[in-house]
Amino acid sequence: MFLLQSISKRFRSQLPPSVFRRFLSDTDSPASNSKLFVAGLSWKVDEKSLKDAFSCFGEVTGVQIMYDKNSGRSRGFGFVEFVKEDEASSAKNGMDGKAFLGRPLSISFAVDKVRGLPLIIPRVSTSR
């Protein structure tokens, strides 16, 4: 599904628009609406406490805290995914700027970045 979105963006100029309307809304905002980028985390915050804090705003489907490969400790930011967008936005409105375990949180909508796709556009040769 998300792969389809990335692929469709690449071949948008080569395919009729009716193909994309099924997958893309009228906005191709780079931010995913149901996933939040949560920064300003204290280094002792783990995923379960983060999920527990955000679960009161809605159903949390996934929590990811980025850890440093060398030190093994938190890098101070992570991602919280909700089932619905309004839950995510309400969680953002409710938690952004608020202190969590001693540190103020900086919450925004996550940018769609997926590990695995090289995002290589070898040729844009639509002409010939």
Added chain:
DNA sequence: GTTGAGCGTT
């Protein structure tokens, strides 16, 4: 044992 803007895989 420390530090503090940020958009990803420990």
